[in-house]
Amino acid sequence: MHEVVDYDALIPNNVGLANDSQVQRALEKWHPGYLDWWMDMGPAGFQTSEVYLRTAVRVESRGDEHWAVFGYVQMPKYRWGVLLAPAVENRRIPFGAHCGEPAWQELPGEYRSMLRRLIVIQGDTEPASVEQQRYLGATAPSLYDLRNLFQVNVEEGRHLWAMVYLLQKYFGRDGREEAQELLRRRSGSEDAPRMLGAFNEQTPDWLSFFMFTYFTDRDGKMQLESLAQSGFDPLSRTCRFMLTEEAFHMFVGETGVARIIERTCDAMTAAGIEDPSDIRAVRSLGVIDLPTLQKKANLHYSLSLDLFGSEVSTNAANYFNAGLKGRMRESELEDDHRLVEATYPVLRPRNGDFRTFEEPALNALNARLRDDFTEDCDRGVARWNKVLERAGIDFEIRLPHVAFHRAIGDFADLRVSPTGEIVGSTSWAEKQDDWLPNADDQEYVESLMEPVHRIGEYAGWIAPPRSKIDRKPGEFEWVRLADAS
Numbered sequence: 001m002h003e004v005v006d007y008d009a010l011i012p013n014n015v016g017l018a019n020d021s022q023v024q025r026a027l028e029k030w031h032p033g034y035l036d037w038w039m040d041m042g043p044a045g046f047q048t049s050e051v052y053l054r055t056a057v058r059v060e061s062r063g064d065e066h067w068a069v070f071g072y073v074q075m076p077k078y079r080w081g082v083l084l085a086p087a088v089e090n091r092r093i094p095f096g097a098h099c100g101e102p103a104w105q106e107l108p109g110e111y112r113s114m115l116r117r118l119i120v121i122q123g124d125t126e127p128a129s130v131e132q133q134r135y136l137g138a139t140a141p142s143l144y145d146l147r148n149l150f151q152v153n154v155e156e157g158r159h160l161w162a163m164v165y166l167l168q169k170y171f172g173r174d175g176r177e178e179a180q181e182l183l184r185r186r187s188g189s190e191d192a193p194r195m196l197g198a199f200n201e202q203t204p205d206w207l208s209f210f211m212f213t214y215f216t217d218r219d220g221k222m223q224l225e226s227l228a229q230s231g232f233d234p235l236s237r238t239c240r241f242m243l244t245e246e247a248f249h250m251f252v253g254e255t256g257v258a259r260i261i262e263r264t265c266d267a268m269t270a271a272g273i274e275d276p277s278d279i280r281a282v283r284s285l286g287v288i289d290l291p292t293l294q295k296k297a298n299l300h301y302s303l304s305l306d307l308f309g310s311e312v313s314t315n316a317a318n319y320f321n322a323g324l325k326g327r328m329r330e331s332e333l334e335d336d337h338r339l340v341e342a343t344y345p346v347l348r349p350r351n352g353d354f355r356t357f358e359e360p361a362l363n364a365l366n367a368r369l370r371d372d373f374t375e376d377c378d379r380g381v382a383r384w385n386k387v388l389e390r391a392g393i394d395f396e397i398r399l400p401h402v403a404f405h406r407a408i409g410d411f412a413d414l415r416v417s418p419t420g421e422i423v424g425s426t427s428w429a430e431k432q433d434d435w436l437p438n439a440d441d442q443e444y445v446e447s448l449m450e451p452v453h454r455i456g457e458y459a460g461w462i463a464p465p466r467s468k469i470d471r472k473p474g475e476f477e478w479v480r481l482a483d484a485s
């Protein structure tokens, strides 16, 4: 295992592919189909533009040497590679029935089908998100944002490679078939949809994109953290490195929403508008009103909660017992890591209300990870609210109740308001437009989506960024547009 990535190989890697001809051949055979998928379903246009992208060159930073380099790349020529975080010497399985045994370096046969399912589901989300974001380039609010979109897209593409490597290396023929299926399914398709609900939804505008990268990529973070604990060491190391890249995706979401809030506040203050609910007045300024922003947050948060599966789940218990999928920061938790006797409090519907039940902790692992997710989401929401507070605008973004607008799990059959009241279907139908983006809101947001492709300029509904990428200023030429774009 090498820390530096072999970039001379056709498929850059640090897994010694050159000495593993069977897997190398399988990946080389899969590569053209991947490129076809990228051209058909990846970013529409811009494929010949030069994008200032980061590419991983080692799997750890060392002193001044960063793990990635930046440079202009045409997206189809991006060096998608197979990168695993360095091995931890004598690593042990950190939880479940095999807790304390040496981590598996080869596939544990008895858990083959469970592992395959976990890897396929993880893999399926990566190309799905690229498909969902396919048309956003045409309406990017700046070259900076355009570049960030493409950075997210190429890295999701790399994460697909990461899962395909595991499938082809460890699962033989079925792994190769699954790898093909990952290129065949399509987000939103009737015949061959992506596997999880949220990945078949649309990402029709940039506010949705920022909400998606804030909330849904954060589900990615939580799931990858749990899989990084896996007793199957190649999966653990793969996910550990994916997390390094994933942090940037959530940064894009958090700062994107914060910049929208900042711009709205500035415009309201300049126009002397104090009431955030005066939507008509705020929209006349060409910025996104805060109630619409709240509704988009309601939508993307609730769709993302569904990605945790049922609150109480025997699948989750089985994954844990088998040592395949652990908890967030498993090794820092102080308990027996087997959870045979433990319980965990889970909010569940009962007799028209909600009550907390002490469920067996093993079965409540999805609920627990979902709670960790909410806590993580809350931190960024608090930072958004600081922007409002600093501007002196009387509005607070709030995460809706966990039972609001759910399609999976215990709350799926209920109609629940954002503040947690169970309501009837008539009431839901009446209020839905106040709680989730309605046709009017969507039409307004989309009306703002005009591309801004001049260096250093930003659309009127979003503030310029405050943070730098690769120490470059906002007015850097993040994308050198090709004439054909």
Ligand code: BYC
Binding pocket: 118, 119, 121, 122, 125, 126, 129, 156, 195, 196, 197, 198, 216, 217, 218, 219, 220, 221, 223, 224, 306, 307, 308, 309, 310, 311, 312, 313, 314, 315, 316, 325, 366, 408
């Ligand atoms: N939609 O016991 P249950 C990311 C299915 S995102 C449709 O409730 P379980 C990324 C479930 O498959 C992270 N179906 O749940 C983000 C099962 O079906 P079968 C992706 C759903 O299994 C942004 C049945 O319902 N990674 O990386 O404990 C951009 C009963 O299952 C849904 C992972 O998810 C749903 N929402 O948990 C790019 C990690 N939820 O088996 C990338 C791997 C459940 O009866 N996956 N079902 O046919 C898992 O750990 C688990 O499969 C889940 C579900 C957490 C998803």
